[in-house]
Amino acid sequence: DTGVSQDPRHKITKRGQNVTFRCDPISEHNRLYWYRQTLGQGPEFLTYFQNEAQLEKSRLLSDRFSAERPKGSFSTLEIQRTEQGDSAMYLCASSEVGGNTEAFFGQGTRLTVV
Amino acid sequence: TQLLEQSPQFLSIQEGENLTVYCNSSSVFSSLQWYRQEPGEGPVLLVTVVTGGEVKKLKRLTFQFGDARKDSSLHITAAQTGDTGLYLCAGMDTGRRALTFGSGTRLQVQP
Numbered sequence: 124d125t126g127v128s129q130d131p132r133h134k135i136t137k138r139g140q141n142v143t144f145r146c147d148p149i150s151e152h153n154r155l156y157w158y159r160q161t162l163g164q165g166p167e168f169l170t171y172f173q174n175e176a177q178l179e180k181s182r183l184l185s186d187r188f189s190a191e192r193p194k195g196s197f198s199t200l201e202i203q204r205t206e207q208g209d210s211a212m213y214l215c216a217s218s219e220v221g222g223n224t225e226a227f228f229g230q231g232t233r234l235t236v237v
Numbered sequence: 238t239q240l241l242e243q244s245p246q247f248l249s250i251q252e253g254e255n256l257t258v259y260c261n262s263s264s265v266f267s268s269l270q271w272y273r274q275e276p277g278e279g280p281v282l283l284v285t286v287v288t289g290g291e292v293k294k295l296k297r298l299t300f301q302f303g304d305a306r307k308d309s310s311l312h313i314t315a316a317q318t319g320d321t322g323l324y325l326c327a328g329m330d331t332g333r334r335a336l337t338f339g340s341g342t343r344l345q346v347q348p
Binding site: 127129154156158163164165166167168171173178179214216225226227228229230231233 | 241243270272277278279280281282285325327333334335336337338339340341
């Protein structure tokens with residue numbers, strides 16, 4: 124399977140705990156995006172990388188959130204001191220570098236904070 | 238922030254009917270993508286439109302990009318139960334490299 128892979132698919136955590144999600148993009152894709160989606164809404168942009176450089180972060184990305192892509196391949200998204208409002212589907216997508224490149228999404232990680 | 242508004246928000250139709258979903262913005266996009274998403278899964282790319290006035294067909298689905306590249310429509314002919322899902326439009330900002338999504342149209346096709 125050469126699509127975008129996310130792990131885990133589901134995560135239940137207690138409020139205040141830290142969680143980390145992983146995304147493996149399509150191998151030849153230089154760009155990697157993180158989005159968050161809550162029930163009944165479209166995905167909201169969080170951040171994106173081109174290779175290992177984090178080029179843009181949304182205002183939605185509070186200081187409890189951090190994303191890395193250390194070698195320009197896989198990426199991790201960490202949420203510290205989780206809150207109930209962090210419960211959502213976290214989506215990763217990747218694309219090639221170029222003008223009107225198409226973004227391909229993984230299956231997402233469903234986070235539930237109890 | 239460039240906003241995309243989708244209408245209708247929810248649509249329930251009988252199998253065999255036709256339908257059109259709209260995606261509108263006051264801003265110009267360099268390209269626009271349509272996705273379909275099923276519960277618990279990530280969005281799956283259906284099509285990308287780039288040129289103003291462009292029309293693309295994917296079997297029973299017809300996608301159109303407005304002449305001014307501010308709006309788009311998705312028309313489904315003879316809907317099937319397998320078309321059920323959340324349809325999302327997403328625009329690529331001219332000055333950025335990230336997609337802005339609409340809130341989606343949830344389509345339910347009844348047998």
